[in-house]
Amino acid sequence: MIRAEDAPRDLSALVVPRWGTLEATDDVFEPYRLVGADGAVVSPVAAYLKELQACGRAASTLRSYGMDLLRWFRFLRAIEVGWDQATRVEARDFCCWVQVTDKPVRPHWRREADDARRAASPVPAARPTRVDVPNTVTGKTGPGVRYAPATVAHCETVLRSFYDFHLEAGSGPMVNPFPLARDRRGGRANAHHNPMESFKKERTGRYRPRMAQRVPRQIPDRKFDELFAQLSSHRDRALVAFWVSTGARAAELLGATCGDADPGQQLITVIRKGTRFMQQLPASPDAFVWLRLYQVQIQGLVPVGLDQPLWWTLRRPFRSLTYHAARAMFTRANAALGANWSLHDLRHSAAYRMIRDPAMPLTDVQWVLGHAQLSTTQVYLAAPAEDVIAAVLAHHARQAQNRSAADSSMGYRPESLSVLFGREFG
Template structure:
């Protein structure tokens, strides 16, 4: 057995160095490559990425996993530890650092090598909220200074599976996985006391895996969506929003559509699903196709490439390039910031889902198929009342209570007569 670390690290003052990088190659055989500070490829990661590609994982998965591996490798490089010599104390310190330390601040390429005081002096004051502060319009907290629980959980899973993969290959000098399983899972059979009548639940398997709170999907209220739509500057952006909020397609799925995928006569838009990569046609609103036609007429007159196999969405200025996700996200961010909100492109998919689930004549089976979800149970979170509905109901309750408090007292009722006295007076004529 290898020896444990005999010294304690000063994690309070540790700053993760920006050394190495995750390089996009543009090669389908190796979409991403982890590069060390000397400019060489990190071979253990390259072997792992090749295995992921063989398992039919998309390039986006390699990009996501690569960022977590780069963060871990920078921690190892900073402490001069070989990847196959890392022990559980190293994983413990890395996890604790991600939990308590602030995220490294990325320096914009225009500001690299300049004095921070000079940058702060020239930078105009902004009205942005403090990190982690709830947005007054949406209620969604802004991005905080700490790593989110979901980010830490994803990182722990990636690193644990990475070392499990190399343990199976008997790579290098690796003897144990530095990211261990939970103590409760190390002994006995998994699900030993499970009731066969109940569904299997997702269990925490990693010892250092945090508890991830269940996030409530956020929708854009109809009145706010109208304001966002009115703030758009081009017919292309209006068509994109109309498709996103009516078809419930993911942002990347819609952006990769071609001209032949839009069928106005059938009111369908075809997309490649993100997970399964199957081709699926989704119904969309008539307004979406109207805005699409207006955008296409303007774009073709300007010289945008035209053809059935050409991309459906292009940049608005020369040189003409297919519209990518980063540009579309920046467009939507500018539109919602005019309202002081922080909605994201994925909130448009949540909005479309809420609208479909609230339609009593729309079966949840159809909603599941349109969303491309594997299990119908994922729709249960959309059947719960949203934040706006809960707040509206609570305010209406307080308004009714206030109305009762300020209402005039009821008029006194007339005194009732004694029936026996009336019978005596009228000789028993009162029935």
């Protein structure tokens, strides 16, 4: 007989309240903090984020980890289980729930009245999966109503690391609720690996979902020209020209200062995302031309100095340009073409352009992109999806042409039929 407390949890009827929030602060020692509905800081999460910061993780990493922990604590509050009382049953149910539930709709920041109303409302129940149709211009599917497999996998990894930290500190449960895969339990990874063979990718988490290997998408040259024509300011043109010629990540370029741009040598200095090292990247001459036009346009409107931000907003009061504002600019340009390219697709486009140059070694492309492993850069050796589609369509056209030529060559010549049957043919 199954006791009531041991009965399977009905996830379809589970209502997860929108409890707590992840707040950004101006404190360099605590960039983000997770606070509950009462405004108190969640101390287990604060200790974990402090550990990550001490390990040299960037503020963007702390935010990403904090959002995963926020989902977990909201789920625990809905099932009325303490974070230090969670077991593998709760971890299993959470991984099932996060894969089938809909993402909460984020209210607009201007709608303060709606914020208060929606903050008290629960997360809507799971709806049938919507079939996402690829964009007719880019071939990319937009974000779905549910969490992507990459988001679920990242969440599982973060929570396993969170409980490993508290397990080591002695402040959490005695067993990590998020276990490793069964074939890894009690041993280390690649314990009996043959050194003559390459390492294979392993799923370390038992509840980690499978993810398909995606080929990076580029923006075709013709479409890029159309997209560039939709940009409405010299600043936007300079930004896009730098992104597509340097291959820098969006946040890396937005963090540049006035002293980082060196037009004389066609170099711009960025701080790399992972290593936090400063690296000079060569850029195209057009990028510096648009940058100079932009600097003349804002001359006398923003502070001057080598350590001042290079990119500013276009409206008063002038502020340093953020990633979200730059993404909104690029989204507006996409909307004019009915496309859904992202800022990261500009980095992919730069990589594909450099790879196609036979005079540029693959190791040089690796250095420009800032990849730690050459295998990461090798993914760009594969042909883009649009090139493969064009090649296959050309193949079908050649096959049809060959069949037509074969059909026309079959049969007898008219003069031969005339000799055989004694009358005119053809």
